[in-house]
Amino acid sequence: MQKYTITALLANKSGVLTRISGLFARRCFNIESICACTTEDENFSRVTIVLSGDEHALSQVTKQLDKLIDVKKITLAEEHDSIFRELLLVKIRTAAETRGELLTLRDIYKAKIVDLSPTTAILELTGEPSKLDGFLRVVQPYGILEMARTGVTALSRGEKCLNDLVDYNELI
Amino acid sequence: MKLTGADILIRCLKEQGVDTVFGYPGGCVLDIYDALYRDGTLRHILTAHEQGAAHAADGYARSTGKTGVCFATSGPGATNLVTGIATAYMDSVPLVAITGNVTVPSLGRDSFQEVDIAGITMPVTKHNYIVKDVKKLAATVREAFYIAGSGRKGPVLIDIPKNIQTEVCDYEELPPAVYVPKPVAADLRPAADALARAARPLIIAGGGCIGANATEGLKALAEKWQAPVCSTLMGLGGFPASDPRFLGMIGMHGTEAADAAFREADTVLVCGMRFSDRVAGDRVKFREGKTIVQFDIDAAEIDKNVDADVHVMGDLQEIFRALLPLLPQMEHEAWLREISALQKAGDADIDKNLPAYKILTAMQKFTDADTPVATDVGQHQMWTAQYCKFEKPRTFLSSGGLGTMGFGMGAAIGACTGTGRKTVLVTGDGSFHMNLNELCTAVSHRLPLVILLMDNNTLGMVRQWQGLFYGKRYSQTTLDRKTDYIKLAEAFGAKGYTIAGEKDILPVLQKAFAEAGPVLVDCKIGIDDKVLPMIPPGKSYDSVITRL
Structure with a gap:
């Protein structure tokens, strides 16, 4: 089993973490750790999730999470490119x-x-x-x-920011 | 303008073009029902049970393409919706369910009829809300409709505590946000190239073709690619059954022709379908030796169950529009001749002595291409899918993903009210007993509903599995019930007829279809009638059973 670190920006509303952890449970993915916090923008909170699984699980969980209305931006924190x-x-x-x-x-x-x-x-x-x-x-x-x-938390290096990504709901 | 939350809700529903609501009143939706009464312009269909209301809103949505709406009170009212919401979720049906709840200060105190319906429905809704501030109510309702009806459609629940319904705030009418699908972002060239390379092409059309209203594009593509088309259960009606290229349903109980064409095909284009286990069977073998091209609006459906060689994420109408100019006009004459032979062979193998075949074939003399046909779940559902020729989208209404027995009565009521057309419900004695209470709803509203009840005194599909895979140990599937369906129909205020044998079929159907109100036809069929062909669960397409 590989470990992957996923970071996401979420709508800062009650119940968002339940949506995320519920999705992991019902789709049979394993959370190694989850670490959530508020951000510089009060509308968003940020979460770092460590998933243990394979490439298929990573791809599925990322896409399934991206579909959640309250998950605004999501990406894999690349090992070589993140802190x-x-x-x-x-x-x-x-x-x-x-x-x-x-x-x-x-x-x-x-x-x-x-x-x-x-x-x-x-x-x-x-x-x-x-x-x-x-x-x-x-x-x-x-x-x-x-x-x-606390569980791991992560930021990508350099200019890249989570906020610059495109949300799935903007693509359809 | 200052309005109460309940009034704002009704105004917002009207903004969205809602004309009909299915529901059931109760303590925590009293204010909403009062606002509904005072407004007086929305049609409300009172069901016998909230489950019926949810299925009716679902049937309304499937048959009209509009978002279905249902109301229920807190606690048991809300939990009774859950099966209906889950049914809509599995089949991507746009639905907005509105529940009342106890006041915000009473939440979390196990108050009378309090339940965390947002928590309960989280896994079976596209999104849900609990509105704790009346100022956010209008925006929430608008957003809920947009979410339900955009992208991959689905149910959304809004839980509105009682005090939010009575609190007052400013309301300003707004036009509804219209969902406009985005143009396809990806390059379609690889998909066009893969299709152009095909020698034996096949299209599998799923429910997404209907959901996206993309059936014209599908037809154009089948024409240009010169490909035969088969359909999943959910896709039936998305491609006209009378088209010579149509092979019928594919999957566990798909037609012989669809099954054979799939085995022979070298390139399979799947549109708006999710490789359910009832279609894919053996997920690994399914793709062996084939090029799979997948089009879907839901990125998470790409590579979920079966890996595609080429995939495009986007709205199907947009994909077809962008793809068609890239694809040259193809010719597959030899393949289409082979297909035609497969169709003839498959048709010849149908057991035309099966009572269900005779009844459903005869039924189509009394229906037209626009007649909504709802089903419940089981053998009768598969027979309807196999033997009824669906020409138009939104005419076949069936619980595909969740397989909800009891879906049919509500769905037929919803379709009948939504389309204003004579509607058929094909059901079984097992399924019918689950929600037969809704007969009263059909009678109260004088709905032109013809119920064909396939009566074999058993849970036929389960019995079929017990016969094939459980050594004929018919555990708890023989229904030792003494229900007199004619008396039952009459007791509810409906008409009842019996088809006891072949000679009854035409005269009884004639009488039944001539009735203005709901009519139940008790169709006596054999306890060991089977649904064939059948691919055993989890098996590949070469393990198909065509006769026993």
Whole structure:
């Protein structure tokens, strides 16, 4: 199974995410992650979806989503041409004697310590999902108490903007 | 002008040219029904059940090409529409369903007759709305009609909470937005080249040809390409059955000629059809050894079930208009001779002793090319598709995608009110029992409706599968019912007749078609009558069963 990152501009209305997640479920596509936010234009929100599937699934899901009235623009975020970022918060058990090691890890990964208690620390790390995966593998032995990831979000490089694309509903 | 939401709704429907609404009143649509009453210019057909209203709006839309409209109250009224909405969705029928709901402050509190109908219908509508601000109501209704009737058409639901119906805001009349299909963006040369290379061409016309009103273009293309044409169930009527190039229906119960022509064809052009499993059978084998050219308005239908070698996304009228000048006049004489022989062989194989064949053939002596013929779902539906010669689009009304038993009564009522013509419903004893309550609607409105009920005391199509694939274990398909259809028709205020044998066919049909109001004809047929040919589910075209 391949992973594909799809980005879309949506009408900023209630129920839009339900339409999208419902479409994935009923057409048997798998969402790896979904990350939604408001944008500079209050009429639109933006969503980044990671799909796990094959080329056929990618093509179908993109076209089916494009048909939704509330999906305004949609595209595949090309690996070589986009910036992908995800944010991780991870709470680790830290006895006093392991704290030094943690600081070293933090420096290597350019993570931040955003909370510290006598027994725990919360680390924050932003980066490509693979970097977050790597970091998690390294901190695993210390004991992860809980963690949260935002899911990947993406923008294409250079002048290209999602807003410049043509919506399917303008073509018919 | 300041108006209440309910008045704005009625005004907006009239802006859109709506003349008829099918529906059922209730607590949360009282204000809408009051506005309807006070306006007094819209025809309202009160059905026995909201499902009937949804199917009627659907039948109205299929037969007239206009967008059908139905009303239902909140809760159970709204959920009763769901099967009708899903039926319209699967067959791309333009429909606007309007439901009431509890007041906005009562939403989400499990109030009396509250249901999240927008949530429930999300997967079976092209789009839906819940209007929480009266100022947005007019724009929403206008947008809903535009969405329902543009591109690939489909149902749209608008849920209007009760307080929105009574709140007041400014209303200004606007002319309806007219959908004008865009010119085809893609280069049509590859498609024209693929068609020009064909030695044994075949066109499969789907419901999209009718939906796009592109049947003239289809005819012109068949002429220029010199190609035989077959049709999916949904496409029937899109190409005249009397044309020598017409092969009839293709698919699971398609004609022998269509089946044979498909096997022999080297280039298959599919127009406005979605390779449903009932047409494609084995999705992989379907395209083997053929060039498939696909035209469709819905980009998501391209490569969904069967990969096309060449595809064009766009409105079919626009595609035909742009394509025809690029295609030279073709000659396929040898192929057309072969086709003609296939047609003769196929016709010879039809079991002309089958009661349904005799009845449906005789029926066509009393109908004309404009008579709407609705069906329910099952054997009678396939027999109608096989044996009735549909000459014009929008005359064959059947639930193709969803296969909704119970569709026919509502659909026939909708078609009859929409066209003002004598309408035929061919149904079965299984399907008829599902929504026979709508007989009262047909009687109240004195609709000229002839119901031919194929009565075999069984769920015939399911029995046929049990016979072929389940070792003749007829689980729950024999209908041990004692329904007296004549008394039933009379109890509702309709007429009832019986065709008990061959000699009854003509005299009874004569009497039935002479009636001014609804009439039910109980047609006794055999419990083991079969629909043939049949391609077993999921199988390819060479596994066709032509006789048993």
